[in-house]
Amino acid sequence: MIRFWDILERAEKGKIVPVKEWDRGIGKAAAQVVSDYDLKYEPSDPVPADDALADRMFEAGVELFEKTGIYCMDTGKVLEFTKDEIMEALDAAPDRVIYGSGNDIVETPHREVEDPRDPIVNFSAVGTPVTEELFVPICQSYAQEPMADTFSGPLITTYRGMAVASGSPVELEAGIWNVIKLREAARWAGRPKIPIHNFMSIAERTDATIAAARPELGVLPGDGLFVAAVAELKVDYERLKKVAFLIHSPYVIGGLYGPLMGGYGGGPAATAALLVAHHILGILAFRAPRHNAFPVHIHHVCNTSRDMLWLVSLAGQALARNTHLVTFANAFIAAGPCTETAIWELAAHSVTSTVSGWHLNPCAVARNRQPLHCSGMEPRIHAEVGHVTARKGITRKEAGKIVKALLDRYEKQIPNAPIGKSFNECYDPVSVRPKDEYIRLWEDCKETLRELGLDFGLIA
């Protein structure tokens, strides 16, 4: 069984490979498994219902990881693993993860394809930049949502008038402020001990994370932290230091993987195999009991285009059918809050993910970069659609029809998707309630979704 110490040792003693050679090798290895396992993206079938294809995708992902291993950017060395080591790690990985404590426990089991159980939903503002003044109301808008099993926050770019620069002392101060304010938002939401699945969104560096990870500041046992791999299949010492700290802490480690479709791996099939491979990286190098997938389109910076939904669906099915991992799909949408386009994107991603075996982690909005363009409504929409999809027992074939109908409504708009409204424009920042315009828009869109087969009466 591979231990964390083996990872550290292999990062020091592995074969030296120049980083450019590594990057180029990923595409060659991915192309090989795509060919060997006959994996072909089919645009007319965004939610494939082919078990054999899903199983081949899993085998391809495992073989890809076996061929490549992991690249350590600090040492320039490759951590290699045998097939036996990979399979043993998959077998030994947890089949459930528990967030929170006391009465606020959130037990998250492995999900199956077409699983009728509600997906667990992590309400996440991901990486949207916001102001200090609106940080707490925005976080509250997430934490107060009834379907939010856990929540996490956006980020600020300035703190007390100074830039929150990575590696600076300001970053460390801002990181401490971050966790205090997250727990404050939970209190204002009336859920003081709701689990925070990623307690640090403002600071990148490990020192800031360690400085902030204290119960007296609001980070409670059973909260969690994400550790992100670098595309593709790379880690560095900064990330491994986080893992070293987290292993000795009461916090849940989340592996975070965002392979770029169109990037070093290649197209949708190659990137799906890479996403499967990243989950193995997460088990071995990050010791992660839960996994968070945000593959994104290299040009559109979203995962709601047709090819991305196919990728999300197939990688999810591959993992759900062949492992007992706890996996979450992280929606990245092109459009912004309070737009029809965003609602169709959220619905399509949620239906696709839910039937494909993922739990849900919504969402990055407006390509994750428009300041203040996020709110609790977007994950609410994603969560409601996910719950309905599961409770109704929607199959992959039925999901495919729904998703195709939704794609007809938005896919041409993706390159120039509307950025929508800012938090202040679609929420009352004092009461922290969505404005009527947004509620009405969602209710109107629900009518269309009902006609497509989503029975919202199931969650009334």
Add this chain to the structure above:
Amino acid sequence: MSDIIENLGDEVQRGEIEKVKELVKTAVDQGLAPMEILENGLRPAMEEIGRKFGSLEIFLPEMMNAADAMSAGVEILKPYLASEKSEAQKGLIILGTVQGDVHDIGKNIVGVMLGSLGYKIVDLGYDVPVLTFVDRVIELEPDIVGMSALMTSTMVHMPRVINALKERDLRKKVKVIVGGAPVLPEWALEIEADGYGENAAEAINVVKELLQ
């Protein structure tokens, strides 16, 4: 256009290094002007590759293979081009992912595309400290400095580089372009960058405009 020039373009697009080398040698032997081989055979092929990558008809591996094939062809032409327009004359660009950020795919794509179009590229890599950008500007006197960031928490180093260039009285001597997932055009204006590219294709156009 001669058959050989057309074939050359096809082989560049296929990333066939050996065939490109062979065709370039043949073209030179047949008396075609080296600049014509470059401008009519190799570069249009790379521009087409850039277009195909922009619409994801092809993916990054194919684009990099084509760039390798193009470079192999250019290497053969270099001795003949020495008396003509050199790479340095087209423009020297230094590129880097800013301090604290290890994500460099976007920057690498821009580098590959610009390099294949004849610009001289010096890639500083990722996690490049603010003062390293400044030191390299002093050392190399580039026409353009390009900075990339994937993280909101790291893009704040971009204005620090620009300010450091100002403080050393270098800002007017070099153009600065910025890009990366969290970077918005408004931000580029705010920090007084000279150019911004939403994606690699835009970055290329910005460079062309700035160096006209």
